[in-house]
Amino acid sequence: MNLITFEADDLIAPNTLVLRDRRLQHLLGVHKAQVGDSLKVGELGGLMGHGELIALTSDEATLRICLDTPPPAKRDVILVLALPRPKMLKRILQMVVTLGVSELVLINSYRVEKSFWQSPWLSEAAMAEQLRLGLEQAGDTVAPRVSLRPRFKPFVEDDLPALMQGRDGWVAHPVLRQAGATGQPGDITTAPTQRLAPSAAPTLLAIGPEGGFIAYEVEKLQAAGLQCCDLGPRILRVETAVAVALGQLLP
Known part of the structure; x- marks a missing residue:
């Protein structure tokens, strides 16, 4: 503390x-x-x-x-994160505070288990406790705004365009997964990506669940103005991807 x-x-x-x-x-x-x-x-x-x-x-x-x-200034970064496993969510809530994120939006995704949305860790009191632990670690008194968006398509079509106003937008997804001959979302094809670079510009960063966003979701995010970015060749856990991506954005 x-x-x-x-x-x-x-x-x-x-x-x-x-x-x-x-x-x-x-x-x-x-x-x-x-x-x-x-x-x-x-x-x-x-x-x-x-x-x-x-x-x-x-x-x-x-x-x-x-x-x-006064408390330290927040970084003008909105993190859009596919809802992670409850135990991982606790650590991520603390992490986004310590890294100075201004807003966290937890969204649904094809690979997010439905049971995650019934977790007691999503209660206002439970999340407030983890955010407070992050504040005590970071030396801050103002927690980021946190909101839940359990429906992917309405969020991307109705809410995301307003969040993207005046911002650079990135989706951390080095590989596109798209339906192939089987019609399933597991077939893999490489996608053109860019590497994240330090930036002081207002930014929105989207990170998917374990296994990543499916192709449909990436396409919807791209249609809203986000560009694909590459965090490197290694497969990362969600919490590691959050830390790596936000660290790369530090100016």
Whole structure:
């Protein structure tokens, strides 16, 4: 925990913060904090600063806080991600926070299992917890916007054009999969791609599920203005592809 985050309910006075939950346990067990220590603090959705530890017991920690620093600026990147496996989603939510993504859109895809959309990890509370862990790691107080789009075609046709306004658009998909003689989406043909390059321009990046987008989905994304990009010759897990792609975009 590089930043102690708090909400208004944690304050017992305008500049006095009390901790009694996992944050207290972290102070005791990891930071080995002592009275007089100065710790980084930040109000969720607001300013950051420092807190002086003025009292500490096994039941609670009291800090006198001063908030005077705005949170770090977000990268103007919208990540459109085919809904990953629930356990992977937890890690990805934290990752997109630490990498400064401004918005995350979770979408459906042919290769996304229907059961994923019933996962308890998609509840608002569960996602908020993972986003908060990412904020504490990154030293930030403002989480990216997260939205769910469980229907692929309506999202691509109705929502994606507005999201693409004024943005570069990329779909990380080095191989197109298209129907062949069998009429199935598993036949493989290579597709012309470009390599991602560092850019400060507003960007939308789409990443598919395990196994990638099928050809129909890639074509729909391309029709909306996205270009195919190549992350290299190795087959990557979704969470690795997210980290690699966002890392390549860093200016």
